[in-house]
Each structure stands twice: as C-alpha cells, then as structure tokens.
Amino acid sequence: MLTPFTKGDAFDGDSDVLAGIVRDRLPDQRELVLITADSDFPDSLRGYEWPADTHQAGRAVAATGFLDEMRDAGLADLTAKAVDLVAEGKGEQRYEEATRDLGRSAPPTKTGSGAGSESGSGSGWWPLVGVPVLALTALAARAVLVRSRKRSPAVPQLVFATARAADEAGLRRRAEAEVLALGEATREADVAMTPGLQQALDAYAAAGKVLDEARGLPDLAGALALAQESRAALTGSPGLPLCFFNPLHGRAARRSGWRPLGRRDRLDVAVCGACANALRDRRAPEVLTDTDENGRTVPYFEIPATRSAWAATGYGSLMPPSAGLGRAR
Numbered sequence: 001m002l003t004p005f006t007k008g009d010a011f012d013g014d015s016d017v018l019a020g021i022v023r024d025r026l027p028d029q030r031e032l033v034l035i036t037a038d039s040d041f042p043d044s045l046r047g048y049e050w051p052a053d054t055h056q057a058g059r060a061v062a063a064t065g066f067l068d069e070m071r072d073a074g075l076a077d078l079t080a081k082a083v084d085l086v087a088e089g090k091g092e093q094r095y096e097e098a099t100r101d102l103g104r105s106a107p108p109t110k111t112g113s114g115a116g117s118e119s120g121s122g123s124g125w126w127p128l129v130g131v132p133v134l135a136l137t138a139l140a141a142r143a144v145l146v147r148s149r150k151r152s153p154a155v156p157q158l159v160f161a162t163a164r165a166a167d168e169a170g171l172r173r174r175a176e177a178e179v180l181a182l183g184e185a186t187r188e189a190d191v192a193m194t195p196g197l198q199q200a201l202d203a204y205a206a207a208g209k210v211l212d213e214a215r216g217l218p219d220l221a222g223a224l225a226l227a228q229e230s231r232a233a234l235t236g237s238p239g240l241p242l243c244f245f246n247p248l249h250g251r252a253a254r255r256s257g258w259r260p261l262g263r264r265d266r267l268d269v270a271v272c273g274a275c276a277n278a279l280r281d282r283r284a285p286e287v288l289t290d291t292d293e294n295g296r297t298v299p300y301f302e303i304p305a306t307r308s309a310w311a312a313t314g315y316g317s318l319m320p321p322s323a324g325l326g327r328a329r
C-alpha cells in the first residue's frame, strides 16, 4: 500500500491506521503481510503482518532502508527488496546486521565528494545530501523508534490484530479515520448515479454523532458499524455487516443460526470466520462486552434492547445500525 501520508488525511497521516483499516477490510484473509509507506520517515517502508511475527516482516522491511545496496534505490526497488527479505524470513538477523554500524560512522553522501572513505550504512529513504549530521540523527532516531516499537507490548499493529487487545484510543483513531474517509467518499459521490446517497449520508451523520458521544468500545464499534452501513449504501452493494459477536472482528463472512442462552428461538446472525468456527465446534465465540446497569461486564447483546442500540441491532445483524438509534441509547 504505497500511498503517501499527510497529517489530517483519511488515515490521520499514520501508516498504523491505514494498516488497521486494510486488515479490517480483509476479514477472510487469515494471513496477511502488509508493506506500507512509513508515515514517520518519507521514502522508507514499514511492514505489518498477521498473525504477528510469523515472518519477522516488521524487522525485515525496516532492515531494507538500512542496506548499503539500497542507498540510491527508488520506491519500487525498495519494495521488491522488502518482499525478498520478508520471504527469506530472517528479518531479525537482517535488521541487526544492517543497523550494526549505526552511530559509529557517518552515512555517505550521494555526491561522493569527500565521502569515499566512509563506510556507513546507507538507506533508500535517504533524501539529504551534505547534511550528514542531521541525517545521522534521523537514522539513529529511526533505529530507536523501530527498536522501541519492537520492545513495547502495545505495538500499534497488534492493537488491530485481535479484538481483545483493541484499546479505546486506537479504536477511536481508527473510527475517526473511517468516518473522515467516508465523508470524502460521500462528497465525491455522483448524485444521479448513487441511489443510496441519502441513506449513506444519514448513516454517515449518525456515525459522526455516535463517535462524538462515544463512551467506550461498544459505542466506537457502533460508529464503525454505521460507517459500514453508509459505505454499503454508497456503493449499492449491501453485503454482510460486521461480525455479530464482536464487530471489532471486521466484516462477517457468512450468516449463521445461533440460539442465545435461555432462549428457545434461534437468531440469524452474521459472523466472521473465527466465530463461525467457534459455533461449529460448540465453543463460545469471543464476544464484545458492555457494562450492564449493575456495573457487571456482560456480552453486549445481553443488555436489554431498550437500553442499547447495539443490543437492539446486533451492529447490523438484526437490523441496520441506524434504525436502532432512534429506539435506544
């Protein structure tokens, strides 16, 4: 995904947000390696993968920018090299090798004048000529960033990988980016060619309002569900809503019958691949929880439908999310 980033764009200028959205749009893709432009360091790349750390993709892609041979490479060559290194599966080792000399020697300049004897690590993203000190600082800062990213358990890309790890701030940013992108899409829509435009605009407005007033994960997930409803209306392809059991799992893959605890009738709900497998194996799916009136943490759909728009709509499985907003909340 070699899209340029700017502050305030649809991804808030953040490759982590882009990666999260792309991941979300590919619910059936169990394994995914994603290479994006790096939002912190222009002309360099960043790697993501799901499940985490299976190919050492993050480090492999990070190493690409530090290789001597990639010093003058363009984005296409840099990407090809990154793909090679990910395929090789030794990202950790390659990264250590590529950054070993950082801080010991100055990076060479592209002009070559007076730099011939230096043997530092070059980099494909290296845009500066004749400002080696500044550039070295940037290189070192980047190495530190990449390292600290590795060490911290709260790596942004993992936030989106599992609903359990979804923290509120990350989800809020993602929902904001989604609503922002949707606003652009509705503005660009051709009135004559988009029969669902009014419905799309209504759901878009509702998504913005829910986002503004969101008090926790269930509401933020609701904003995502409304955004999904709006996008479906805009493109004229309804498709399936988000996963009923946990909308943070992304778009559902199929519909499935499910009998809630203590009820005789079965509900027809849309579920993601993982939740469908859980139902098939008679395991409990991983559900999104909410807080009931007694302060207990319960599956969100066990909150009375009169009190929760999300319980009433199942985030789109039982009725369109926008239809539930007038009735509850």
Ligand SMILES: [Zn+2]
Pocket (backbone or CB within 6 Å): 243, 244, 245, 246, 249, 271, 272, 273, 274, 275, 276, 285
């Ligand atoms: Zn699911």
